[in-house]
Amino acid sequence: MASSAIDPQTLQSVMRRGVSEIIVEEEFVRLMQLGEPLRLKMGFDPSRPDIHLGHTVGLRKLRQLQNLGHQVILIVGDWTAQIGDPSGQSATRPMLTAEEVRDNAESYMRQFFKVVDRERTQIEWQSEWFGKFTLANVLDLTKRFTVAQFLARDDFAQRFRAQRPIAITELLYPLLQAYDSIAIQSDVEFGGTDQKFNLLVGRDLQGMMGQRQQQCFTMPILVGTDGEQKMSKSLDNYIGVDEPPNDMYGKVMSISDSLMMDYFYLVTDVPDAELSEMSRALESESVNPMDLKKRLAREIVAQFHDDRAATQAESHFVGTFQRGDAPEDAQAISLSKWAAMLESPPEADGSGALMLPILSMIVGEGLAQSSSEAKRLLAQGAIQVDGERLTADLAPLRAGSVIRVGRRRFARMVDRED
RNA sequence: GGAGGGGUGGGUGAGCGGCUAAUACCACCAGACUGUAAAUCUGGCGCCCGGAAGGGCUUCGUAGGUUCGAAUCCUACCCCCUCCA
Numbered sequence: 001m002a003s004s005a006i007d008p009q010t011l012q013s014v015m016r017r018g019v020s021e022i023i024v025e026e027e028f029v030r031l032m033q034l035g036e037p038l039r040l041k042m043g044f045d046p047s048r049p050d051i052h053l054g055h056t057v058g059l060r061k062l063r064q065l066q067n068l069g070h071q072v073i074l075i076v077g078d079w080t081a082q083i084g085d086p087s088g089q090s091a092t093r094p095m096l097t098a099e100e101v102r103d104n105a106e107s108y109m110r111q112f113f114k115v116v117d118r119e120r121t122q123i124e125w126q127s128e129w130f131g132k133f134t135l136a137n138v139l140d141l142t143k144r145f146t147v148a149q150f151l152a153r154d155d156f157a158q159r160f161r162a163q164r165p166i167a168i169t170e171l172l173y174p175l176l177q178a179y180d181s182i183a184i185q186s187d188v189e190f191g192g193t194d195q196k197f198n199l200l201v202g203r204d205l206q207g208m209m210g211q212r213q214q215q216c217f218t219m220p221i222l223v224g225t226d227g228e229q230k231m232s233k234s235l236d237n238y239i240g241v242d243e244p245p246n247d248m249y250g251k252v253m254s255i256s257d258s259l260m261m262d263y264f265y266l267v268t269d270v271p272d273a274e275l276s277e278m279s280r281a282l283e284s285e286s287v288n289p290m291d292l293k294k295r296l297a298r299e300i301v302a303q304f305h306d307d308r309a310a311t312q313a314e315s316h317f318v319g320t321f322q323r324g325d326a327p328e329d330a331q332a333i334s335l336s337k338w339a340a341m342l343e344s345p346p347e348a349d350g351s352g353a354l355m356l357p358i359l360s361m362i363v364g365e366g367l368a369q370s371s372s373e374a375k376r377l378l379a380q381g382a383i384q385v386d387g388e389r390l391t392a393d394l395a396p397l398r399a400g401s402v403i404r405v406g407r408r409r410f411a412r413m414v415d416r417e418d
Numbered sequence: 419g420g421a422g423g424g425g426u427g428g429g430u431g432a433g434c435g436g437c438u439a440a441u442a443c444c445a446c447c448a449g450a451c452u453g454u455a456a457a458u459c460u461g462g463c464g465c466c467c468g469g470a471a472g473g474g475c476u477u478c479g480u481a482g483g484u485u486c487g488a489a490u491c492c493u494a495c496c497c498c499c500u501c502c503a
Contacts, residue, residue: 165499226445227456236445256456290453321454373447376462380448392469406447407454 006032006068014064018057018266020193021218023200028215031187038070041186041202041214043177044112047081049104051111052238053300054222054231057266058190059115061219065188072121073184074112076105079126080176111241114304129183130176141175144208145201150174153197178202186214193218194230222266227256245301249313250321252297257282257289260296268299320410324387326402330410333365335399353396358383358403367405382406 011032015022022028031038040062051059062072078101113121150171151157159166174197181189181202189199199216206213221230224237231238239251255263261279264270281287294314301310319325338356359374362383368374377383383390384404385397397403401413 250454253453254455257453258456288453290455293453293455317454324454370465371467372465373463377448380461382448 006035010068013272014061014068017272018061018219019217020220021196021216023203023216023218027213028188031215038065038187039185040065040070040072041075041181041184041189042072042116043075043077043080043180044105044108045077045081046101046104046108048233049108049111050233050240050242051108051114052231052233052240053263053267054192054224054238056115056241057219057222058192058217059112060267061190061217062116066117066120070120072116073186074109074116074121074123075180075184076101076123076125077177077180079130080173114241124184126176126180129179141179141205142172144205145175147171174198174201175205178205181206181214182209182211185211187212188215188217190217190219192221194221220262220266223259223262225251225255227259239300241304245305245309245313246316246327248301248304249297249310249317252300253290253293253317253321255293257293260289260293263296263300268296268303270299320408324404326404326410326412330402330412331365331367332414333361333403333411335397335413335415338397353398353401355394356397357393358385358390358395358397359393362403362405362411365411367403367409367411377405 011029014032015025015028042058042062066072081101109123151160153174156166156171177198178201180186182205186202186206189202191199196216196218199214199218203213203216223229224231224235225239226235226237229235229237233240239248243251252263261275261282264275264278278287278292282289282292294317297317298310298314301313316327320327335354338361339354342356359368359371359378362368362377363371363374368377378390378393381389381391382405383395385395386401395403397413399413399415403411403413405411
């Protein structure tokens, strides 16, 4: 319970770090000072069950407020999912079956609760209210807004100008999202800066229908691993909260140095004072950026897995990428199986290794997609055996030999496998 | 109801009878450089055979047709979009 008034310093950190805009700030402050638990609204689209770091910027804010005693209402958007948020491309989305929605919701929540406190979260399905909606309700909703209001929204405006299609249902999307605020009596709603319009429609609608108006928090958009665009699954520039530690660590290390401080600021708990320290050190080049980035990668992995996983991921990274060792879990290839495939017994060179056709082997074992690709890789010098770059198809292999294809595909020869 | 535009390789998007397995950009892969950074540079990027030169096979919404030859022309069909009313 948030029984007592909040201290000013905590309030400041809630309202500043990782927040782009609060509408209306004074009202939010007043609400916080009331000391009663607020209803924090968060929606989720069950056609996209995966959460990545970009989403966690907002989720972390929710968690922060939960720790102060407030309540999260998670809305499963089983109706809006059928429309598709117009802020994306206008790709027609297939309708989901009830079962798919349930599965997606499940996997979403598993990830959601890595950040948000389950104890202080209430889950509501849109169908609880939209299932009962009648045409009369729809008309009542739609008559409150004008086309001009909606066309003022930037992405609609652009599409309209470019004579690209805008489905009527897309205009409905913000309305349905807004009605959710009515249904759950939301006090504060959260979203990325690109959600501002939708959040405000909710606020307006509440006012029109005589409810206390929600406050709107917009959060900065996290740039993806490509260093340019918003982190998103469809652009494949994301770091998923569900990814294994090694991948997560590696992806963080691959971000550009210039993004590093944003990540620290938006998705870790490293205190502000320390962050300014780091920025200064980077500025004066008194620190190797790589070391700070390793810290960032550790922080992030620890957050979604644990400290042990973070330490392991780091040594995996150092071993595999900085030193070029084969990872412990490298794919195993049976030496005897491939030796047996040659009609004539494989020749040995002086040291007892077997000369085996590496190209068909890497295709057969899935290290290359086709023999054409395998040839190209060989020609480009991308295939190594025990650190030696290959130039011809036949490679000397023995048990324990390490095959490396490109930067990250590894395999180890073993005597046999079952 | 009327007029028009369009469906091309993971994406955007050229090509509009042979020089086109198909321009360009993005994404992706590899190499150089490195901190697996990023950026940059170089090469590659349908499948199969070949050491290579080269050859074969399958692709441009679907199905037929014209032609020595079609992503390009014709016919039918399916799908998408815009404008006028």
